[in-house]
Amino acid sequence: MSNTLTAHAATETTNVATPVATNRKLDQWICWWSLPIFYNLFGLIFVYLGKLMPPPKPGLTTSEIVTFIQTNASSMQVAWVMLTLSLGFASLSSGLIVVQMKRMSVSPVLPYAYLAALAVAAVPGCLLCTIMFALAAFRPDRDPEIIALLYDMGLLSFVGSLGCFATQYMIFAIAIFLDKNRIFPRWLGYMSIWGAVTEMVAAPIWIFKDGPYAWDGLISFYLGTIIFVVWEYFLVASLFKAIKQQPLEELTPPCSV
Amino acid sequence: MSDQAIDAGTSRRLPGDADIWVFVIGDMLIFSAYFAAYLFVDRIRDHALFFQAQQQLSQNLGFCNTLILLTSSLFVALGVHAARLADFRAASRFLELAGASGIIFLFVKAYEWYTKLASGLTISTNAFFMHYYVMTGVHVVHVLIGLTFLTILWRELRGAAIPRMELVEAGGIYWHMVDFLWFLIFALLYLMR
Numbered sequence: 001m002s003n004t005l006t007a008h009a010a011t012e013t014t015n016v017a018t019p020v021a022t023n024r025k026l027d028q029w030i031c032w033w034s035l036p037i038f039y040n041l042f043g044l045i046f047v048y049l050g051k052l053m054p055p056p057k058p059g060l061t062t063s064e065i066v067t068f069i070q071t072n073a074s075s076m077q078v079a080w081v082m083l084t085l086s087l088g089f090a091s092l093s094s095g096l097i098v099v100q101m102k103r104m105s106v107s108p109v110l111p112y113a114y115l116a117a118l119a120v121a122a123v124p125g126c127l128l129c130t131i132m133f134a135l136a137a138f139r140p141d142r143d144p145e146i147i148a149l150l151y152d153m154g155l156l157s158f159v160g161s162l163g164c165f166a167t168q169y170m171i172f173a174i175a176i177f178l179d180k181n182r183i184f185p186r187w188l189g190y191m192s193i194w195g196a197v198t199e200m201v202a203a204p205i206w207i208f209k210d211g212p213y214a215w216d217g218l219i220s221f222y223l224g225t226i227i228f229v230v231w232e233y234f235l236v237a238s239l240f241k242a243i244k245q246q247p248l249e250e251l252t253p254p255c256s257v
Numbered sequence: 258m259s260d261q262a263i264d265a266g267t268s269r270r271l272p273g274d275a276d277i278w279v280f281v282i283g284d285m286l287i288f289s290a291y292f293a294a295y296l297f298v299d300r301i302r303d304h305a306l307f308f309q310a311q312q313q314l315s316q317n318l319g320f321c322n323t324l325i326l327l328t329s330s331l332f333v334a335l336g337v338h339a340a341r342l343a344d345f346r347a348a349s350r351f352l353e354l355a356g357a358s359g360i361i362f363l364f365v366k367a368y369e370w371y372t373k374l375a376s377g378l379t380i381s382t383n384a385f386f387m388h389y390y391v392m393t394g395v396h397v398v399h400v401l402i403g404l405t406f407l408t409i410l411w412r413e414l415r416g417a418a419i420p421r422m423e424l425v426e427a428g429g430i431y432w433h434m435v436d437f438l439w440f441l442i443f444a445l446l447y448l449m450r
Contacts, residue, residue, distance in 0.1 A: 170402075177409055177424075190280030194287060197398055204391060207381045212294040213391060223290055 024251040028243045031096035035236050038089035041082065050079035050130055052158050053225070055216040058209045065151045066144045073137035080134035087126060094118050097235075100242045101172075103250070104179035114171045121164035129158030159215040162202035162224055169196035169231075184238050188231075195231050198224040277427035281434050284399075288438055291392055292445060299384040308450065310385035313378060318369045319447040322362050323439065329358030330436040333407075337429040340414060340422065348425070349414040355432065356407045359400055366397055392442050399435045406431055 047053045051072050060068065069076070094115055101111035132154030136147050169192040176189030202220045204213035212219040271278070300307045336351030370393075373379075373386075380390040410428040413420045 174405070174409075177406075185276070186274065187276035187279050190276055191283070193280065193402060194283055197284075197395060197402075198287060200398060201391060201395060204380065204387065208387065211384070211387075212298060213387060219290055219294055219391075223287065227287075 024248060025243055025246070028096055028099065028246075031092045031099075032236075032239060032243060034089045034092040035096075035239070038086060038093060039232065041086045041089070045079045045083050045086070045130070049075045049082065050133060051076065052129055052133070052155070055155055055159060055221060057216055058152075058155070058205075058214050060151075062144045062148045065148045066140070069133070069136045069147055069151065070140045072133075073140045076130075076133040076137040080130045083126065083130050087122070090118075090122065090126075096239060096243075100183055100239060100246075101175055103181060103242075103246065104175055104183050105181050106175045106178045110171055110175040110178075114168055114175070117164070117168040117171060121161060121168060124157040124161035125164060128161075129154045132157065155215050156206065159202055159205050159221055162199040165228075166196040166199045169193070169199065183242050188234055188238050191227075191231050191234060194227050195224075198227050273426040273430045274423045277430050281430060284434065285438075288395075288441070291388070291395065292441065295388040295392070295445065299388065303384065306383060307385045310383055311447070311449075313373075313376075314389070314447050315369060315372070316447050318365060319443050322365050322369075323443050325358050325362045325365065326436045326439050329355045329362070330433055332358060333429045333432045337425055340420065340425045345414045345420055349411050352407050352411050352414065356404055356411075359404050359407070363397065363400060366393065389446055392446065396435070396438055396442055399438065403432050403435045 051068075056068055098111040098115050101114060102108060104110075132150045136150035136154070140147070173189040173192035173196065176184050176186060176192070201213070202215075202224055205215040205217070205220050208214045208217070211217060215221060332351045332355035336348045336355060339345075339351060340348035370390075378386055380387055406428045410425055413424060
């Protein structure tokens with residue numbers, strides 16, 4: 001018993017002595033830099049390669065859908081492969097947000113719930129939609145009706161799943177309002193409420209095939225997406241500030257994290 | 258901060274903090290998008306249909322809910338006033354009454370939706386009912402968020418040694434905004450010819 005205690009004390013002394021300990025925020029900065037890298041790739045994958053943004057029209061005829069898939073088949077497959085390789089970056093940034101949320105004077109349930117809500121939302125919102133397009137692109141000469149089904153499945157899961165992100169936004173907003181340590185600015189909490197409400201309004205896309213509430217609609221898609229982009233920008237900026245202002249005494253030495 | 262806030266009743270100052278006003282202005286802009294889609298995209302396209310569909314809404318229930326929200330706004334204002342006078346117990350009582358009014362509003366709304374759905378008027382009936390369900394639905398979400406906000410304030414007034422006044426005021430401003438948005442929805446959907 002006394003041996004282990006001495007051993008423990010010894011490792012602690014070495015930790016303090018190593019030069020690595022001088023940059024105790026290195027892990028957080030690496031995660032922070034993954035954010036701009038991931039969102040640039042995300043834009044490339046969803047806008048340029050995957051053709052999901054801006055969304056094609058819900059009212060296309062079957063033959064128009066087949067032409068759409070056939071002309072973009074290879075770039076859709078590249079989009080899927082790139083997404084599988086880069087989606088890991090999203091987990092780094094989510095981990096960073098959890099680390100910062102755990103500094104708040106709120107129940108630790110909230111950061112874990114935030115993480116879980118994002119993980120749930122990423123399945124339909126990121127993965128299912130791109131895999132449906134990649135699947136349609138795999139055999140673009142199959143029955144046109146099946147191609148049309150995959151097209152619907154891809155876009156309905158992409159835009160129709162925005163409601164999943166509403167939970168994540170609300171958890172974040174509640175954590176900010178309850179937090180007395182002011183880790184994140186309160187206006188970011190309010191912006192998260194805009195996010196939650198505008199993402200919920202994507203629900204009517206399951207009913208309408210044109211107009212403001214269709215999956216390419218001004219309100220269902222564009223309003224929520226614009227707010228997401230603005231929110232994400234300010235989240236990244238607020239994370240930068242939060243890491244910068246975190247006092248060093250709060251950080252454990254890197255080896256024991 | 259809170260000392261400054263408590264005696265602020267006499268001096269000129271923006272209630273709440275700047276953050277809540279950024280939120281209110283942004284949220285109003287988001288609602289403007291719904292109003293614009295209703296007024297300038299769909300309503301002008303088929304005015305007769307919108308007029309005829311509007312007759313199927315119950316102005317009485319709409320008016321009831323307007324009164325209920327006005328009352329709850331009064332309670333919130335009285336609560337903020339009591340909190341400024343450092344009577345936190347009375348303030349939390351007023352918030353309970355405001356919250357109760359909010360819950361009654363939700364029950365009336367649920368009954369109204371139920372009667373509409375029972376007579377076969379759903380979100381896909383026509384463009385008017387699409388806007389009706391989306392706008393009233395988004396507003397209900399705002400009421401639910403407002404009730405959460407009031408609960409946080411209630412906890413603050415009951416639990417904290419010195420409640421954060423700017424948070425209490427922000428909650429009041431949020432609730433008034435929810436009330437104001439309902440006025441606009443009531444006017445645009447139920448009354449406007």
